[in-house]
Amino acid sequence: MTNRTDLPQTIDVDVATHGRLPNDAAEYARSKVADLGRFTHRPLAHARVRLTRHSDPAVERPIVAQANVDMDGRLVRAQADGATAHEAIDQLEARLRRNIARAADHWEARRGQRPRPPEWRHQSEPTQRQNYFPRPAAERRIVRRKSFTLKPCTVDVAALEMDLLDYDFHLFTEERTGIATVLYRGGQTGYRLAQVAPTSADELAPFALPATISPQPVPCLTVGEAKERLGLLDLPFLFYVDAAEGRASVLYHRYDGHYGLITPAGEESAVRAPSETGEQS
Secondary structure, three states: OOOOOOOOOOOEEEEEEEOOOOOOHHHHHHHHHHHHHHHOOOOEEEEEEEEEEOOOOOOOOOEEEEEEEEEOOEEEEEEEEEOOHHHHHHHHHHHHHHHHHHHHHHHHHHHOOOOOOOOOOHHHOOOOOOOOOOOOHHHOOEEEEEEEOOOEEOHHHHHHHHHHOOOOEEEEEEOOOOOEEEEEEOOOOOEEEEEOOOOOHHHOOOOOOOEEEOOOOOOEEOHHHHHHHHHHHOOOEEEEEEOOOOOEEEEEEOOOOOEEEEEEOOOOHHHOOOOOOOOOO
């Protein structure tokens, strides 16, 4: 990748630490992330890094490193864990470099300078994603609620956004069908698609991602029932229709062992419950 010489080689980085960490952890994270400006021709304006150490000695990889980078107005995110602070930070830096490269490639493709079909490299992804803190079920609470408008997009664009944000799933509105959809990592191809009301691949907007499609509609549950099912099935997240609101929702495990809840903003009819219920497989 060709670097532009008029861009800063280092970026401003804010680092927040939580828990007992080595004295040099914050500075090590700052230096590793600040140098990312050397690996892209797009301007990196600012970065925020959060380092957290789990207090439970039973956790094998207790250090969690998270980062958000402003890349020319676009958010690029990564998260990693490690047995030591340096290991977690090194993994974080590697994931950020990969995601920044993908974002830059996407920009070039949109400008028409280097058009090429998308490349999906799920085989090169770490086989073990971030584990959440093993908090007892009775102590888990929904500590973060996020609501946003589901912008219609294709499966390929949803996959790109999921990778740039370093998420294991992505909630969006499928462009052609207008149905609330979740893309997540799993299945034989490495990607799997679940919809409130399942459709076939032929009914979706054209896409190149090698994703399998779940034939099952999602369950219709209360928030309490969703929490119970998520705990019983030991899933990283649960895609369901909220019985009270009639809207697609995703309840997920946070790294701290609590829950996060994502719901679409507004009253879009496309995300309302279908007549049948089930769950993603």
